[in-house]
Amino acid sequence: MSQTTATEEFTVTEFAARARSWLAANMPRLDPQHPPRNGRDDEGAWQRARELQRRLYDGGFAGICFPREYGGLGLDIRYQKAFDIESDGYEMPLILNVPTFTICCATLLDTGSEEQKRRHIHAALRGEEVLVQLLSEPSGGSDLAGLITRADRDGDSWVISGAKTWSTSAFAADYGLLLARTDSTVPKHDGLTMFLMPIDAPGVTLRRIEQVDGTNEFCEEFFDGLRLGDDAVVGEVNKGWDVASRLLFHERRAVGQGSEFASGRGPERTEMAAGDFLVLAADAGTVDDPLIQDKIGRVLARRMVRDCLVDYVGRAMRTGALPPAAGSLIRLFHSDVTFLEVDTATEVAGPLGVVDGDAQLLRVGKRYLSRQTVALGGGSNEMARNVIAERVLGLPREYAADRGVPFNQVRHNRA
Ligand SMILES: Cc1cc2nc3c(=O)[nH]c(=O)nc-3n(C[C@H](O)[C@H](O)[C@H](O)COP(=O)(O)OP(=O)(O)OC[C@H]3O[C@@H](n4cnc5c(N)ncnc54)[C@H](O)[C@@H]3O)c2cc1C
Numbered sequence: 457m458s459q460t461t462a463t464e465e466f467t468v469t470e471f472a473a474r475a476r477s478w479l480a481a482n483m484p485r486l487d488p489q490h491p492p493r494n495g496r497d498d499e500g501a502w503q504r505a506r507e508l509q510r511r512l513y514d515g516g517f518a519g520i521c522f523p524r525e526y527g528g529l530g531l532d533i534r535y536q537k538a539f540d541i542e543s544d545g546y547e548m549p550l551i552l553n554v555p556t557f558t559i560c561c562a563t564l565l566d567t568g569s570e571e572q573k574r575r576h577i578h579a580a581l582r583g584e585e586v587l588v589q590l591l592s593e594p595s596g597g598s599d600l601a602g603l604i605t606r607a608d609r610d611g612d613s614w615v616i617s618g619a620k621t622w623s624t625s626a627f628a629a630d631y632g633l634l635l636a637r638t639d640s641t642v643p644k645h646d647g648l649t650m651f652l653m654p655i656d657a658p659g660v661t662l663r664r665i666e667q668v669d670g671t672n673e674f675c676e677e678f679f680d681g682l683r684l685g686d687d688a689v690v691g692e693v694n695k696g697w698d699v700a701s702r703l704l705f706h707e708r709r710a711v712g713q714g715s716e717f718a719s720g721r722g723p724e725r726t727e728m729a730a731g732d733f734l735v736l737a738a739d740a741g742t743v744d745d746p747l748i749q750d751k752i753g754r755v756l757a758r759r760m761v762r763d764c765l766v767d768y769v770g771r772a773m774r775t776g777a778l779p780p781a782a783g784s785l786i787r788l789f790h791s792d793v794t795f796l797e798v799d800t801a802t803e804v805a806g807p808l809g810v811v812d813g814d815a816q817l818l819r820v821g822k823r824y825l826s827r828q829t830v831a832l833g834g835g836s837n838e839m840a841r842n843v844i845a846e847r848v849l850g851l852p853r854e855y856a857a858d859r860g861v862p863f864n865q866v867r868h869n870r871a
Contacts, residue, residue, distance in 0.1 A: 471531070472538040478515050483508070483546040492547045497664075497673040502586065502628040505549035509583030512549070512719070519557075519581040521716040522565065527578035533716040533770075540721045548720035549583070555624060556580050557717045558710035560587035560633055563703040564652070567691045572652060576631065588629040588655070589703065590620040590677060597622065597832075598839050600635070600704075601644045601697060602858070602866075605679065607636035607651065614638070614651070614689075616659070616682040624833070626675035627664050629655050633703065639694050640864040647863055648696035650703075651688045659683065669825040704835065705780045709773075711834035712786025714766040733804065739815050740805050748804055755793075755800045762786075762793045781847035784840040791837055794830040798823060 466474065486492070493501045512518040513527070520536040522528025529535070561577045568576070579585035593603050605618025616636055626632060632655050639647030655662065659682030664672040691699040709715045733752045737743035766786050772778035801820050802809055809820040831837045845851040858866040 466535075468534050468538050471535050472542055475517060475539050475542040478517065479542055479546050482511055482515055483543070483548070486545055486547055495671065495673075496551055496625055497671045499628065501551060502625075505551050506583040506586070508547060508549040509552055509581070513582045518719070519577070519717075520719065522561065522577060522581065526565070526573050527581040536716055536719065539719065543719075544721050550720045551625070552580070552583075552586065553715075553718040553720070554710050555589050555707070556585075556587045557719070558715035559589060559703060559706045560631075562706040562710075562715065562717050563633065563699065564690065566702045566706075567650075567699045568652070569687075569690075571687070572690065576652070585631060586625065586629040588623055588626045588632045589707075590623050590626070590632040590634040590653075591700070591703075592620060592622045594619055594621050594676075598836055600700065601648065602863075603635060603637060603648070604868075605634075605636045606640075607638045607649060607684070609638075610683075613683040613685060614649075616651075616653075616679040616684065619676065619678050621665070621674075621676040623675045623677060625673055626655060626662060626677060627673075631655060632677075633690065633699075635696055635700055637863065638696070641862050642694075643860050644858060644863045644866070645697040647694055648700065649693050650690040650696040650699040651684050652690050653682065653684055653688055657682055657684075667826065669822050671826075705783055707834045708783030708787040708840070709770070711830075712766060712769075712783060712788075712790045713762070714770045714783065714786045716770075733801070736801060736817070736820065737804050739817060740808050742804055742806065751800050751803060755797050758793050758796055762789055765789055779847060781843050784835075784843040785848065787834055788837060788840040788844065791830045791840075795827065798827045 484492075493504060495501055509518060516529070517539060519526075519528030520531050520539055521533060522530070524530040557580065561580050564572055564576055576585060576587065580587060591597065591600055591603070593605060595604060596602070605616065605620065607614040607616050616634070618636065620634070623632065632653055634651045634653050635648055636651060637647055638649040641647070653660075655677075659680055661678040661680070663676050663678075665674040665676055666672045667674065690696075706715065706717075710718065733755065734743060737745075737748055737752065742748045769778060769782050769786050773780060773782055802824050805817040805820040808815045808817040809824070810818070812818045835843075842854060846853050
């Protein structure tokens with residue numbers, strides 16, 4: 457089946473039925489005894505994801521909510537949700553959802569040139585391109601508009617100098633959305649430009665960062681003489697903040713599990729299935745403890761509230777009843793739910809979660825080590841609260857000494 461034939465008119469029920477039989481014939485079923493390689497720091501997992509994505513594309517089930525002209529199916533979120541239900545239980549290229557589809561392709565769709573959309577969204581849907589975001593810098597990520605990586609004009613090129621950090625999966629990527637300063641004589645938001653750059657270009661040095669839990673998915677990049685042409689500019693020169701704002705909008709929804717561009721159910725690496733909690737309790741010998749049952753029930757109930765909130769906020773943003781900044785509501789709640797889930801798993805496992813013993817519960821303790829990431833990725837919880845306060849509830853804006861001040865006159869790291 458080609459990608460175009462699936463875009464004929466179908467009801468959601470018909471689409472789901474087609475997906476059901478196609479999945480059964482073409483996608484590998486998940487086997488709990490032999491879970492797939494899906495560690496985001498594992499090069500093999502990325503290769504596998506690209507292959508599975510290609511299968512989806514060839515089968516006509518890639519990019520359900522992306523427009524047809526860019527390789528998608530041009531269908532609405534009801535079709536994506538139906539597909540997600542059907543694909544539960546199959547191995548899916550979930551690691552491509554964040555940031556490739558839900559953040560980078562979604563941002564290109566809103567702000568990229570026709571050529572960028574046709575080329576890069578299409579390639580990503582075919583499994584041929586992985587895209588990442590290069591925003592945060594060693595000097596800090598919360599004040600994104602205060603970044604110091606520069607793009608200087610030199611003849612027909614832009615020459616990039618600076619450094620980025622915490623770039624999720626950049627080691628496995630082909631292209632990155634890079635935000636750089638192109639004019640420092642204007643206030644910080646007004647002198648930024650977004651570029652789409654090849655990760656393996658000359659002038660880029662990429663290093664992987666080892667985390668406390670032993671994984672090394674995050675990367676840092678150093679730019680020294682990287683040259684980009686005007687065709688790499690996304691949106692307009694010095695209007696990069698507009699592009700970044702769309703990117704942050706998509707990122708909040710993606711991190712909060714509310715993006716229509718995610719395909720396949722659930723966050724790919726973090727959420728434990730409901731049944732996994734019971735298996736965990738059985739392994740830890742606590743499954744008959746009513747207090748443990750109560751705690752597990754609390755997690756499952758909170759998740760249901762989260763799912764309702766995602767639906768409610770998603771609908772309200774689509775109809776305009778809530779502003780785009782409301783994506784921070786689901787982003788923040790998702791972090792609370794994940795904290796509760798990780799803490800509960802740690803309590804259920806008890807001391808067995810910190811020993812490499814027969815019960816094999818050390819994975820629970822290891823996961824606890826990365827618990828805090830959910831309160832930082834996609835912008836920190838504190839910044840999410842600021843956004844909700846100022847741009848959803850309309851409370852007064854936080855004081856900023858650099859507001860309206862040309863960036864080259866702002867004092868940096870000086871007494
Ligand atoms: C899982 C994960 C994935 C990530 N992926 C990417 C990625 O792909 N690309 C990328 O560019 N970056 C990525 N990041 C980086 C992330 O965007 C930053 O960690 C985040 O924006 C915070 O920046 P920082 O770590 O530099 O903290 P800082 O900005 O230095 O902040 C430190 C602390 O101060 C608080 N703070 C700062 N300013 C304020 C304020 N005005 N009001 C109240 N509190 C404040 C923050 O909340 C935080 O607790 C990722 C991070 C994680 C954890």
